[in-house]
Amino acid sequence: MCGIVGLFLKTPRLEDQLGHHFSRMLATMGSRGPDSSGFAIYGNPAPPGSLKVTLQHPADAFDWSAVADSLGERFYKRPTFRVVSTHAVFTVAAAEAEVRKLLGSAHPDVTIMSVGMNIEIMKEVGTPESVIARFGLEKVVGSHAIGHTRMATESAVTTQGSHPFSTGFDLCLVHNGSLSNHSRLRDNLRREGIVFQTDNDSEVAAGYLTSHLRKGETLAGSLTHALQDLDGFYTFTVGTSRGFAVLRDRIACKPAIIAETDEYVAMASEFRALAVLPGIAEARLWEPEPATVYSWSRAA
């Protein structure tokens, strides 16, 4: 099954309330996916010349200062970081590839959840309520957010197998469905240099988009290609630093509904998750058509 939700604000007015509204949407989808839950928040950007790197370690009292020390040694400036439960968000003044390389060798037990200017991905095993409480999601501020409640089918119930998946800069993807040709696609994408952390089918979809975006394609263009190359069932919701998109496969048996007002675009697996939003009674509501790319973006 699985539940997915996304909330994209068109104007800054509701940004202070993003976490509040988005938490309520995510919690409602617990009945579709009680195994694990996660979200990507697009919040305040890192300062110019820096990146936000969100890391995870399963130990509750993990010593994140050791990670800051090694990043500081390598890049001459000790990064600032804030710890959020099992995750920590570092602001690092270095290039993405270098950061990934250093962390891979110096701290192989640490998982990189996301890298970008705005994105922070946090996910854990457990119900959405427990994940919302663990990460203080209700108070989070930002321009858009994408979340997932997982009922596992294709791979184990672990933090790493939870959604959203990010394989690229400021990119995240959540998926309801299953892909049947992910194994071959993963092999092909690995040859292009895309790095995968799991055997999960949805991570391959994220890697596929990363590959196309790196070649300079737009988000909408990359998703149009996905219709040709991805075999299986899917409703995807995708986030980039300024963009938000929804795509369903040609059969469209995985549910999706979109609500749009002057202030926001919201999508969810079920209307129940949208019923909690302000102004929903006046929103334009529709079910996305099969094999049709819907995308929105905010001017930089």
Place this chain on the structure above:
Amino acid sequence: MKTTTEERVVDLTATSVRELNHALHQLRHVDGPGHWHVREPRGAHSVACGLDVNVRVEVDGPTGYYCAGMNQAATVILHGNTGTGVAENMMSGFVHVRGNASQSAGASGHGGLLVIDGNAGARCGISMKGIDIVVKGSVGHMSAFMAQAGNLVVCGDAGEALGDSIYEARIFVRGKAADLGADCIEKEMREEHRRLLADLLARANLDHAPGEFRRYGSARRLYNFQKGHAGHY
């Protein structure tokens, strides 16, 4: 919750769907099951399911999956949009959606009448087995997929692969069918079909002329597999 024969109001922010449905199921033990109003459904699933008496239930607001499923004899009016599988497996009675319906509306229905004022999503009338469905707007792709009996009336347009692998149901479309599924063909509209359609339109309170519709049904090439027909699937 005590069952009575009077007019009842149930607020789903105070009462669970399970309690509501249980109370509605107890109506078989009373005379004159009455008129029920359900408030604040907020997209809840399975509202007014499994009813089996001549009760009238009106639901004010958007509902979720499988509402009015397995209906028998009851009249259920949904004032708002509704989710997947509204009136699925209906046996008899009347379900009226005064909004849009999501996918698989009227799935597997054996009887009764389902009227949708707005549009219906994909696979409307999938595997229908005798239900009558009247959609005032359009229907999505693969509607009447594997339909076996009954009538699907679409006043707007139909999405791709209409009537794919259809058996004996009749499909009437007033607008355009994007394309027809495997073994579904346009058929002649004879007097008996015009009469049938006029009756269905009247029961749905519509005054379209039957002559504005086209009829689609099964070419009956796929009932039994024959090697020579492999190309038709």
